[in-house]
Amino acid sequence: MGSITLEKVSKSFGTTKVIPQIDLDIADGEFVVFVGPSGCGKSTLLRIIAGLEDATDGTIRIDGADATREAPAKRGLSMVFQSYALYPHMSVYGNIAFPLKMAGEAKATIDDKVRGAAKVLNLTDYLDRKPRQLSGGQRQRVAIGRAIVRQPKAFLFDEPLSNLDAALRVNMRLEISELHHQLKTTMIYVTHDQVEAMTMADKIVVLNAGRIEQVGSPLELYRNPKNLFVAGFIGSPKMNLISGAAAAKENAATIGVRPEHIGLSKTEGPWQGKVTVVEHLGADTFVHADVDGVGPVTARAPGEFPVKHGEQVFLTPEAGKIYRFGDNGAAL
Amino acid sequence: MATLQTRSAARLMMSPAVLLLFAWMIVPLAMTLYFSFLRYNLLMPGMEEWAGTLNYHYFLTDPAFGTALLNTLLLVGGVLLITLAGGTLLALLLDQPFFGQGIVRLLVIAPFFVMPTVSALVWKNMLMHPVYGIFAWIARSLGLQPVDWLNNLPLFSVTMIVAWQWLPFATLILLTALQSLDEEQKEAAEMDGAGPISRFVYIVLPHLARAMTVVVLIETIFLLSVFAEILVTTNGGPGNESTNITYLVYAQALLQFDVGGASAGGIVAVILANLVAIFLIRLIGKNLEA
Numbered sequence: 248m249g250s251i252t253l254e255k256v257s258k259s260f261g262t263t264k265v266i267p268q269i270d271l272d273i274a275d276g277e278f279v280v281f282v283g284p285s286g287c288g289k290s291t292l293l294r295i296i297a298g299l300e301d302a303t304d305g306t307i308r309i310d311g312a313d314a315t316r317e318a319p320a321k322r323g324l325s326m327v328f329q330s331y332a333l334y335p336h337m338s339v340y341g342n343i344a345f346p347l348k349m350a351g352e353a354k355a356t357i358d359d360k361v362r363g364a365a366k367v368l369n370l371t372d373y374l375d376r377k378p379r380q381l382s383g384g385q386r387q388r389v390a391i392g393r394a395i396v397r398q399p400k401a402f403l404f405d406e407p408l409s410n411l412d413a414a415l416r417v418n419m420r421l422e423i424s425e426l427h428h429q430l431k432t433t434m435i436y437v438t439h440d441q442v443e444a445m446t447m448a449d450k451i452v453v454l455n456a457g458r459i460e461q462v463g464s465p466l467e468l469y470r471n472p473k474n475l476f477v478a479g480f481i482g483s484p485k486m487n488l489i490s491g492a493a494a495a496k497e498n499a500a501t502i503g504v505r506p507e508h509i510g511l512s513k514t515e516g517p518w519q520g521k522v523t524v525v526e527h528l529g530a531d532t533f534v535h536a537d538v539d540g541v542g543p544v545t546a547r548a549p550g551e552f553p554v555k556h557g558e559q560v561f562l563t564p565e566a567g568k569i570y571r572f573g574d575n576g577a578a579l
Numbered sequence: 580m581a582t583l584q585t586r587s588a589a590r591l592m593m594s595p596a597v598l599l600l601f602a603w604m605i606v607p608l609a610m611t612l613y614f615s616f617l618r619y620n621l622l623m624p625g626m627e628e629w630a631g632t633l634n635y636h637y638f639l640t641d642p643a644f645g646t647a648l649l650n651t652l653l654l655v656g657g658v659l660l661i662t663l664a665g666g667t668l669l670a671l672l673l674d675q676p677f678f679g680q681g682i683v684r685l686l687v688i689a690p691f692f693v694m695p696t697v698s699a700l701v702w703k704n705m706l707m708h709p710v711y712g713i714f715a716w717i718a719r720s721l722g723l724q725p726v727d728w729l730n731n732l733p734l735f736s737v738t739m740i741v742a743w744q745w746l747p748f749a750t751l752i753l754l755t756a757l758q759s760l761d762e763e764q765k766e767a768a769e770m771d772g773a774g775p776i777s778r779f780v781y782i783v784l785p786h787l788a789r790a791m792t793v794v795v796l797i798e799t800i801f802l803l804s805v806f807a808e809i810l811v812t813t814n815g816g817p818g819n820e821s822t823n824i825t826y827l828v829y830a831q832a833l834l835q836f837d838v839g840g841a842s843a844g845g846i847v848a849v850i851l852a853n854l855v856a857i858f859l860i861r862l863i864g865k866n867l868e869a
Contacts, residue, residue: 297770298770299766299769299770318769319766319769319770320769320770320771320772320773324770325770325771326766326767326770328763328766328767329763330761330763332761332763332764332766332767333764334764334767334768334781334782334785335786336785336786336788337781337785345768345771345773345781346771346772349771349772349773349774349777350772393767393771397771397772
């Protein structure tokens with residue numbers, strides 16, 4: 248229970264095609280992340296699965312059954328919204344209990360389930376509070392609590408962490424991953440942040456302009472990006488994409504080297520450049536250099552690497568870690 | 580307004596306006612209060628003498644006072660009920676996307692711009708008239724006896740006229756409140772399995788509570804002093820059936836020329852308005868807290 252299949256799903260708003268056509272299989276219990284730049288249609292796709300938007304064409308199957316024309320509540324999915332969409336006039340208890348109340352469950356059952364969910368999410372002390380009296384992370388947990396009490400076939404998350412500060416985001420990321428291991432329910436998670444995608448997903452779906460660019464596990468996408476878009480999108484800092492003479496040497500229109508696959512030296516190497524910016528992160532140092540005949544290149548060095556702005560450095564791209572792309576952007 | 584100097588400068592600059600407003604308020608109030616303790620009748624000019632609380636005694640024991648008080652409350656309550664219910668329904672309707680939305684919204688707001696005397700005359704002569712009125716024509720077309728609205732159901736008719744004028748106000752306030760409801764909240768409720776009615780009861784109505792409070796408070800202030808509609812249509816009659824406190828004060832002063840008694844009535848009306856205000860604030864004021 249909890250597999251979702253999209254067959255030839257497309258969506259247009261008026262004459263604009265937001266999603267030309269998408270086929271996708273999501274297996275039961277999988278943690279799938281839709282990732283892509285803003286405006287790529289990932290939220291629309293999620294809302295189509297939820298039933299909040301109608302697909303213009305195509306079929307959505309949930310557990311094999313056609314759910315394309317089914318009302319959102321009937322699909323057995325729950326959703327966590329970007330704004331959390333908590334009901335401001337209800338207490339935390341009321342918020343979590345709301346879907347159960349709508350399902351017409353008995354009071355005692357509701358109470359059990361709400362308290363159970365509150366316990367899992369560390370909300371027991373806050374059940375009487377109103378949403379506005381909670382911090383961002385707590386609100387987020389209430390929204391998740393409201394989603395889990397229904398025991399849905401799948402959870403849908405629409406950029407749930409984008410309103411939180413950086414530290415809390417890392418925390419909630421872990422909590423959601425843990426929740427997934429506990430519940431083993433299918434989760435679909437939309438984000439524009441590739442770090443969230445890499446850290447949480449079993450399977451990443453990279454979207455661009457309404458099309459699926461690549462589907463695969465985080466490491467698969469990292470190791471074998473199918474095209475320039477995926478190569479540039481997955482990985483942080485971004486892969487160095489170099490065209491021109493340096494690429495022609497490798498018989499490609501563009502070559503890509505990840506910053507972590509570039510060796511840095513102060514004495515020797517094939518590429519020579521001038522350091523423009525150095526970012527010390529403690530564990531790592533990111534060196535941005537302007538390489539003669541290649542252009543700007545970012546390289547990752549150990550944290551203690553002694554280099555300053557304006558110095559000369561030598562860079563060595565690791566053999567065998569150079570990605571080659573053709574004229575059309577596809578990997579060679 | 581940070582420093583001491585800017586604060587005192589601000590006080591100095593504001594004081595003329597504040598003093599003017601204060602005088603504007605306090606002079607009529609003090610004069611009314613003074614007159615209310617005088618035996619002061621325009622038919623006997625120059626015979627004013629101190630009357631103590633006699634004016635209050637006569638006004639409060641006047642059998643018309645009880646009727647007028649009840650009529651005032653019925654009128655306010657009735658109009659509030661109609662405008663709140665009707666306003667909510669109209670706001671829900673106007674919130675839907677449809678063709679010609681802008682023009683329809685303008686039309687709905689239009690009654691608010693018609694002055695009370697004019698709208699009362701229109702209602703009296705073109706809608707409710709037992710011979711020429713549209714309602715009479717409808718009744719006759721259905722083979723029914725036309726109703727003489729203003730004579731047989733005077734208070735109800737006045738309530739309808741006033742409600743028609745205030746419906747746009749309620750609609751407007753509630754519509755803007757409705758538009759500020761977070762779309763994701765409605766969607767979340769939809770995902771949670773709430774049907775249209777549950778969504779209205781659990782999500783929309785609580786969201787509208789604050790706007791409804793504003794409507795109730797503002798309308799009450801104005802409805803306690805409805806006058807033009809009564810003067811133009813029923814003259815408070817038949818008998819006292821459509822007389823409210825405001826109209827009673829008018830009758831006392833300008834029909835019986837009893838300035839002292841009317842002033843006492845005016846002071847009673849002020850006290851009454853304050854009682855209603857305190858009662859309302861206690862009852863629904865908590866909705867206004869952030």
